[in-house]
Amino acid sequence: MRDETRAQRQLQIEEAAYALLGEKGYGATSMLSVARVARASNETLYRWYGDKRGLFKSMVETNARDIRAALRDAIDCGADPLASLEKVAPVLLTMLLGEKAVLLNRAAAADETGELGAALAEGGRNAVAPLIEALLRQSMESGAIRAPSAATAAEWFLGLLIGDLQIRRVIGVLPEPGADFVADRVAGALAAFRVLCANAS
Structure with missing residues:
Protein backbone atom coordinates (compact mmCIF):
# COMPACT_ATOMS: atom_id res chain seq x y z
CA MET A 1 0.00 0.00 0.00
CA ARG A 2 1.34 3.42 -0.95
CA ASP A 3 2.25 5.77 1.91
CA GLU A 4 -0.42 8.35 1.03
CA THR A 5 -3.10 5.66 0.77
CA ARG A 6 -2.11 4.19 4.12
CA ALA A 7 -2.10 7.65 5.73
CA GLN A 8 -5.59 8.30 4.41
CA ARG A 9 -6.85 4.95 5.71
CA GLN A 10 -5.25 5.56 9.09
CA LEU A 11 -7.01 8.91 9.29
CA GLN A 12 -10.34 7.20 8.54
CA ILE A 13 -9.64 4.55 11.18
CA GLU A 14 -8.74 7.14 13.79
CA GLU A 15 -11.84 9.22 13.02
CA ALA A 16 -13.94 6.08 13.50
CA ALA A 17 -12.21 5.46 16.83
CA TYR A 18 -12.93 9.03 17.98
CA ALA A 19 -16.60 8.62 17.06
CA LEU A 20 -16.89 5.37 19.01
CA LEU A 21 -14.92 6.79 21.94
CA GLY A 22 -17.39 9.65 22.27
CA GLU A 23 -20.37 7.32 21.95
CA LYS A 24 -19.28 4.32 24.03
CA GLY A 25 -16.19 5.25 26.02
CA TYR A 26 -12.80 3.57 25.95
CA GLY A 27 -13.74 0.29 27.61
CA ALA A 28 -16.59 -0.46 25.22
CA THR A 29 -14.66 0.52 22.10
CA SER A 30 -13.11 -2.57 20.56
CA MET A 31 -10.76 -3.00 17.65
CA LEU A 32 -13.50 -4.92 15.87
CA SER A 33 -16.03 -2.10 16.30
CA VAL A 34 -13.49 0.44 15.01
CA ALA A 35 -12.75 -1.80 12.03
CA ARG A 36 -16.45 -2.09 11.23
CA VAL A 37 -17.13 1.66 11.41
CA ALA A 38 -14.00 2.44 9.38
CA ARG A 39 -14.81 -0.36 6.91
CA ALA A 40 -11.36 -1.83 7.44
CA SER A 41 -10.35 -5.37 8.29
CA ASN A 42 -9.69 -6.28 11.89
CA GLU A 43 -6.42 -7.82 10.73
CA THR A 44 -5.29 -4.49 9.28
CA LEU A 45 -5.90 -2.71 12.58
CA TYR A 46 -3.89 -5.27 14.54
CA ARG A 47 -1.10 -5.25 11.95
CA TRP A 48 -0.81 -1.44 11.97
CA TYR A 49 -1.42 -0.69 15.66
CA GLY A 50 -0.72 -3.90 17.56
CA ASP A 51 -3.68 -3.56 19.91
CA LYS A 52 -6.26 -1.05 21.13
CA ARG A 53 -3.77 0.79 23.32
CA GLY A 54 -1.48 1.12 20.32
CA LEU A 55 -4.32 2.56 18.24
CA PHE A 56 -5.16 5.22 20.81
CA LYS A 57 -1.50 6.04 21.44
CA SER A 58 -1.17 6.60 17.69
CA MET A 59 -4.19 8.93 17.82
CA VAL A 60 -2.55 10.96 20.60
CA GLU A 61 0.70 11.12 18.64
CA THR A 62 -1.14 12.24 15.51
CA ASN A 63 -2.84 15.01 17.49
CA ALA A 64 0.53 16.28 18.76
CA ARG A 65 2.50 15.74 15.52
CA ASP A 66 2.67 19.39 14.44
CA ILE A 67 3.85 20.55 17.86
CA ARG A 68 6.59 17.92 18.02
CA ALA A 69 7.77 18.79 14.51
CA ALA A 70 7.86 22.53 15.22
CA LEU A 71 9.79 22.03 18.46
CA ARG A 72 12.32 19.70 16.82
CA ASP A 73 12.86 22.21 14.00
CA ALA A 74 13.45 25.00 16.50
CA ILE A 75 15.94 22.89 18.47
CA ASP A 76 17.81 21.70 15.36
CA CYS A 77 18.12 25.08 13.65
CA GLY A 78 19.17 26.94 16.79
CA ALA A 79 16.40 29.52 16.51
CA ASP A 80 15.80 31.89 19.40
CA PRO A 81 14.14 29.61 21.98
CA LEU A 82 11.65 32.12 23.37
CA ALA A 83 10.67 33.31 19.90
CA SER A 84 10.19 29.67 18.94
CA LEU A 85 7.99 29.07 21.98
CA GLU A 86 5.94 32.12 21.05
CA LYS A 87 5.23 30.49 17.68
CA VAL A 88 4.61 26.98 19.01
CA ALA A 89 2.55 27.90 22.09
CA PRO A 90 -0.66 28.84 20.21
CA VAL A 91 -0.55 25.55 18.29
CA LEU A 92 0.04 23.62 21.52
CA LEU A 93 -2.73 25.38 23.45
CA THR A 94 -5.21 25.08 20.57
CA MET A 95 -4.50 21.35 20.33
CA LEU A 96 -4.81 20.77 24.09
CA LEU A 97 -8.14 22.61 24.25
CA GLY A 98 -9.49 21.13 21.02
CA GLU A 99 -12.27 18.58 20.76
CA LYS A 100 -10.03 15.58 20.14
CA ALA A 101 -7.83 16.18 23.18
CA VAL A 102 -10.88 16.89 25.35
CA LEU A 103 -12.59 13.69 24.17
CA LEU A 104 -9.48 11.63 24.88
CA ASN A 105 -9.08 13.14 28.35
CA ARG A 106 -12.74 12.64 29.25
CA ALA A 107 -12.53 9.02 28.19
CA GLY A 117 -4.38 7.60 30.49
CA ALA A 118 -1.05 5.84 30.08
CA ALA A 119 -1.33 6.10 26.29
CA LEU A 120 -2.18 9.80 26.61
CA ALA A 121 0.85 10.45 28.79
CA GLU A 122 3.21 8.43 26.60
CA GLY A 123 2.13 9.84 23.25
CA GLY A 124 1.38 13.35 24.50
CA ARG A 125 3.06 15.08 27.43
CA ASN A 126 5.95 12.63 27.72
CA ALA A 127 6.78 13.25 24.05
CA VAL A 128 6.28 17.04 24.02
CA ALA A 129 7.57 18.20 27.42
CA PRO A 130 11.17 16.95 26.85
CA LEU A 131 11.31 18.95 23.62
CA ILE A 132 10.19 22.11 25.42
CA GLU A 133 12.77 21.32 28.09
CA ALA A 134 15.50 20.98 25.45
CA LEU A 135 14.52 24.29 23.89
CA LEU A 136 14.58 26.05 27.26
CA ARG A 137 17.93 24.45 28.08
CA GLN A 138 19.32 26.24 25.02
CA SER A 139 17.87 29.48 26.33
CA MET A 140 19.47 28.91 29.75
CA GLU A 141 22.83 28.13 28.18
CA SER A 142 22.72 31.39 26.23
CA GLY A 143 21.87 33.31 29.40
CA ALA A 144 18.50 34.50 28.09
CA ILE A 145 16.61 32.96 31.02
CA ARG A 146 17.43 31.66 34.49
CA ALA A 147 15.81 28.71 36.26
CA PRO A 148 16.86 25.98 38.70
CA SER A 149 16.82 23.53 35.78
CA ALA A 150 15.47 23.20 32.25
CA ALA A 151 12.87 20.75 33.58
CA THR A 152 11.68 23.33 36.10
CA ALA A 153 11.56 26.02 33.40
CA ALA A 154 9.42 23.72 31.24
CA GLU A 155 7.06 23.10 34.18
CA TRP A 156 6.78 26.84 34.79
CA PHE A 157 6.02 27.54 31.15
CA LEU A 158 3.43 24.77 30.77
CA GLY A 159 1.76 25.73 34.04
CA LEU A 160 1.46 29.37 33.01
CA LEU A 161 0.23 28.48 29.53
CA ILE A 162 -2.28 25.76 30.35
CA GLY A 163 -3.20 26.23 34.01
CA ASP A 164 -6.61 24.69 34.62
CA LEU A 165 -7.92 25.42 31.12
CA GLN A 166 -7.88 21.82 29.92
CA ILE A 167 -9.58 20.58 33.08
CA ARG A 168 -12.29 23.20 32.64
CA ARG A 169 -12.74 22.09 29.03
CA VAL A 170 -12.94 18.43 30.04
CA ILE A 171 -15.64 19.05 32.67
CA GLY A 172 -17.61 21.19 30.23
CA VAL A 173 -17.48 24.60 31.88
CA LEU A 174 -15.26 26.24 29.26
CA PRO A 175 -16.21 26.38 25.57
CA GLU A 176 -13.59 25.74 22.94
CA PRO A 177 -11.63 29.01 22.84
CA GLY A 178 -11.16 31.10 19.75
CA ALA A 179 -7.96 32.51 18.28
CA ASP A 180 -8.15 35.79 20.24
CA PHE A 181 -8.41 33.96 23.57
CA VAL A 182 -5.45 31.74 22.65
CA ALA A 183 -3.33 34.71 21.53
CA ASP A 184 -4.04 36.62 24.75
CA ARG A 185 -3.30 33.57 26.88
CA VAL A 186 0.01 32.94 25.11
CA ALA A 187 1.07 36.58 25.43
CA GLY A 188 0.25 36.62 29.14
CA ALA A 189 1.99 33.30 29.80
CA LEU A 190 5.18 34.34 28.03
CA ALA A 191 5.25 37.72 29.79
CA ALA A 192 4.85 36.04 33.18
CA PHE A 193 7.43 33.39 32.24
CA ARG A 194 10.03 36.04 31.37
CA VAL A 195 9.46 37.81 34.69
CA LEU A 196 9.67 34.53 36.58
CA CYS A 197 12.91 33.54 34.86
CA ALA A 198 14.41 37.00 35.31
CA ASN A 199 13.84 36.76 39.09
CA ALA A 200 14.94 33.14 39.47
CA SER A 201 18.05 32.56 41.52
Whole structure:
Protein backbone atom coordinates (compact mmCIF):
# COMPACT_ATOMS: atom_id res chain seq x y z
CA MET A 1 0.00 0.00 0.00
CA ARG A 2 1.34 3.42 -0.95
CA ASP A 3 2.25 5.77 1.91
CA GLU A 4 -0.42 8.35 1.03
CA THR A 5 -3.10 5.66 0.77
CA ARG A 6 -2.11 4.19 4.12
CA ALA A 7 -2.10 7.65 5.73
CA GLN A 8 -5.59 8.30 4.41
CA ARG A 9 -6.85 4.95 5.71
CA GLN A 10 -5.25 5.56 9.09
CA LEU A 11 -7.01 8.91 9.29
CA GLN A 12 -10.34 7.20 8.54
CA ILE A 13 -9.64 4.55 11.18
CA GLU A 14 -8.74 7.14 13.79
CA GLU A 15 -11.84 9.22 13.02
CA ALA A 16 -13.94 6.08 13.50
CA ALA A 17 -12.21 5.46 16.83
CA TYR A 18 -12.93 9.03 17.98
CA ALA A 19 -16.60 8.62 17.06
CA LEU A 20 -16.89 5.37 19.01
CA LEU A 21 -14.92 6.79 21.94
CA GLY A 22 -17.39 9.65 22.27
CA GLU A 23 -20.37 7.32 21.95
CA LYS A 24 -19.28 4.32 24.03
CA GLY A 25 -16.19 5.25 26.02
CA TYR A 26 -12.80 3.57 25.95
CA GLY A 27 -13.74 0.29 27.61
CA ALA A 28 -16.59 -0.46 25.22
CA THR A 29 -14.66 0.52 22.10
CA SER A 30 -13.11 -2.57 20.56
CA MET A 31 -10.76 -3.00 17.65
CA LEU A 32 -13.50 -4.92 15.87
CA SER A 33 -16.03 -2.10 16.30
CA VAL A 34 -13.49 0.44 15.01
CA ALA A 35 -12.75 -1.80 12.03
CA ARG A 36 -16.45 -2.09 11.23
CA VAL A 37 -17.13 1.66 11.41
CA ALA A 38 -14.00 2.44 9.38
CA ARG A 39 -14.81 -0.36 6.91
CA ALA A 40 -11.36 -1.83 7.44
CA SER A 41 -10.35 -5.37 8.29
CA ASN A 42 -9.69 -6.28 11.89
CA GLU A 43 -6.42 -7.82 10.73
CA THR A 44 -5.29 -4.49 9.28
CA LEU A 45 -5.90 -2.71 12.58
CA TYR A 46 -3.89 -5.27 14.54
CA ARG A 47 -1.10 -5.25 11.95
CA TRP A 48 -0.81 -1.44 11.97
CA TYR A 49 -1.42 -0.69 15.66
CA GLY A 50 -0.72 -3.90 17.56
CA ASP A 51 -3.68 -3.56 19.91
CA LYS A 52 -6.26 -1.05 21.13
CA ARG A 53 -3.77 0.79 23.32
CA GLY A 54 -1.48 1.12 20.32
CA LEU A 55 -4.32 2.56 18.24
CA PHE A 56 -5.16 5.22 20.81
CA LYS A 57 -1.50 6.04 21.44
CA SER A 58 -1.17 6.60 17.69
CA MET A 59 -4.19 8.93 17.82
CA VAL A 60 -2.55 10.96 20.60
CA GLU A 61 0.70 11.12 18.64
CA THR A 62 -1.14 12.24 15.51
CA ASN A 63 -2.84 15.01 17.49
CA ALA A 64 0.53 16.28 18.76
CA ARG A 65 2.50 15.74 15.52
CA ASP A 66 2.67 19.39 14.44
CA ILE A 67 3.85 20.55 17.86
CA ARG A 68 6.59 17.92 18.02
CA ALA A 69 7.77 18.79 14.51
CA ALA A 70 7.86 22.53 15.22
CA LEU A 71 9.79 22.03 18.46
CA ARG A 72 12.32 19.70 16.82
CA ASP A 73 12.86 22.21 14.00
CA ALA A 74 13.45 25.00 16.50
CA ILE A 75 15.94 22.89 18.47
CA ASP A 76 17.81 21.70 15.36
CA CYS A 77 18.12 25.08 13.65
CA GLY A 78 19.17 26.94 16.79
CA ALA A 79 16.40 29.52 16.51
CA ASP A 80 15.80 31.89 19.40
CA PRO A 81 14.14 29.61 21.98
CA LEU A 82 11.65 32.12 23.37
CA ALA A 83 10.67 33.31 19.90
CA SER A 84 10.19 29.67 18.94
CA LEU A 85 7.99 29.07 21.98
CA GLU A 86 5.94 32.12 21.05
CA LYS A 87 5.23 30.49 17.68
CA VAL A 88 4.61 26.98 19.01
CA ALA A 89 2.55 27.90 22.09
CA PRO A 90 -0.66 28.84 20.21
CA VAL A 91 -0.55 25.55 18.29
CA LEU A 92 0.04 23.62 21.52
CA LEU A 93 -2.73 25.38 23.45
CA THR A 94 -5.21 25.08 20.57
CA MET A 95 -4.50 21.35 20.33
CA LEU A 96 -4.81 20.77 24.09
CA LEU A 97 -8.14 22.61 24.25
CA GLY A 98 -9.49 21.13 21.02
CA GLU A 99 -12.27 18.58 20.76
CA LYS A 100 -10.03 15.58 20.14
CA ALA A 101 -7.83 16.18 23.18
CA VAL A 102 -10.88 16.89 25.35
CA LEU A 103 -12.59 13.69 24.17
CA LEU A 104 -9.48 11.63 24.88
CA ASN A 105 -9.08 13.14 28.35
CA ARG A 106 -12.74 12.64 29.25
CA ALA A 107 -12.53 9.02 28.19
CA ALA A 108 -9.25 8.54 30.07
CA ALA A 109 -10.80 9.93 33.26
CA ALA A 110 -13.61 7.37 32.98
CA ASP A 111 -11.30 4.46 32.14
CA GLU A 112 -10.79 2.53 35.37
CA THR A 113 -7.95 0.48 33.90
CA GLY A 114 -5.75 3.55 33.39
CA GLU A 115 -4.76 2.19 29.98
CA LEU A 116 -5.94 5.20 27.99
CA GLY A 117 -4.38 7.60 30.49
CA ALA A 118 -1.05 5.84 30.08
CA ALA A 119 -1.33 6.10 26.29
CA LEU A 120 -2.18 9.80 26.61
CA ALA A 121 0.85 10.45 28.79
CA GLU A 122 3.21 8.43 26.60
CA GLY A 123 2.13 9.84 23.25
CA GLY A 124 1.38 13.35 24.50
CA ARG A 125 3.06 15.08 27.43
CA ASN A 126 5.95 12.63 27.72
CA ALA A 127 6.78 13.25 24.05
CA VAL A 128 6.28 17.04 24.02
CA ALA A 129 7.57 18.20 27.42
CA PRO A 130 11.17 16.95 26.85
CA LEU A 131 11.31 18.95 23.62
CA ILE A 132 10.19 22.11 25.42
CA GLU A 133 12.77 21.32 28.09
CA ALA A 134 15.50 20.98 25.45
CA LEU A 135 14.52 24.29 23.89
CA LEU A 136 14.58 26.05 27.26
CA ARG A 137 17.93 24.45 28.08
CA GLN A 138 19.32 26.24 25.02
CA SER A 139 17.87 29.48 26.33
CA MET A 140 19.47 28.91 29.75
CA GLU A 141 22.83 28.13 28.18
CA SER A 142 22.72 31.39 26.23
CA GLY A 143 21.87 33.31 29.40
CA ALA A 144 18.50 34.50 28.09
CA ILE A 145 16.61 32.96 31.02
CA ARG A 146 17.43 31.66 34.49
CA ALA A 147 15.81 28.71 36.26
CA PRO A 148 16.86 25.98 38.70
CA SER A 149 16.82 23.53 35.78
CA ALA A 150 15.47 23.20 32.25
CA ALA A 151 12.87 20.75 33.58
CA THR A 152 11.68 23.33 36.10
CA ALA A 153 11.56 26.02 33.40
CA ALA A 154 9.42 23.72 31.24
CA GLU A 155 7.06 23.10 34.18
CA TRP A 156 6.78 26.84 34.79
CA PHE A 157 6.02 27.54 31.15
CA LEU A 158 3.43 24.77 30.77
CA GLY A 159 1.76 25.73 34.04
CA LEU A 160 1.46 29.37 33.01
CA LEU A 161 0.23 28.48 29.53
CA ILE A 162 -2.28 25.76 30.35
CA GLY A 163 -3.20 26.23 34.01
CA ASP A 164 -6.61 24.69 34.62
CA LEU A 165 -7.92 25.42 31.12
CA GLN A 166 -7.88 21.82 29.92
CA ILE A 167 -9.58 20.58 33.08
CA ARG A 168 -12.29 23.20 32.64
CA ARG A 169 -12.74 22.09 29.03
CA VAL A 170 -12.94 18.43 30.04
CA ILE A 171 -15.64 19.05 32.67
CA GLY A 172 -17.61 21.19 30.23
CA VAL A 173 -17.48 24.60 31.88
CA LEU A 174 -15.26 26.24 29.26
CA PRO A 175 -16.21 26.38 25.57
CA GLU A 176 -13.59 25.74 22.94
CA PRO A 177 -11.63 29.01 22.84
CA GLY A 178 -11.16 31.10 19.75
CA ALA A 179 -7.96 32.51 18.28
CA ASP A 180 -8.15 35.79 20.24
CA PHE A 181 -8.41 33.96 23.57
CA VAL A 182 -5.45 31.74 22.65
CA ALA A 183 -3.33 34.71 21.53
CA ASP A 184 -4.04 36.62 24.75
CA ARG A 185 -3.30 33.57 26.88
CA VAL A 186 0.01 32.94 25.11
CA ALA A 187 1.07 36.58 25.43
CA GLY A 188 0.25 36.62 29.14
CA ALA A 189 1.99 33.30 29.80
CA LEU A 190 5.18 34.34 28.03
CA ALA A 191 5.25 37.72 29.79
CA ALA A 192 4.85 36.04 33.18
CA PHE A 193 7.43 33.39 32.24
CA ARG A 194 10.03 36.04 31.37
CA VAL A 195 9.46 37.81 34.69
CA LEU A 196 9.67 34.53 36.58
CA CYS A 197 12.91 33.54 34.86
CA ALA A 198 14.41 37.00 35.31
CA ASN A 199 13.84 36.76 39.09
CA ALA A 200 14.94 33.14 39.47
CA SER A 201 18.05 32.56 41.52
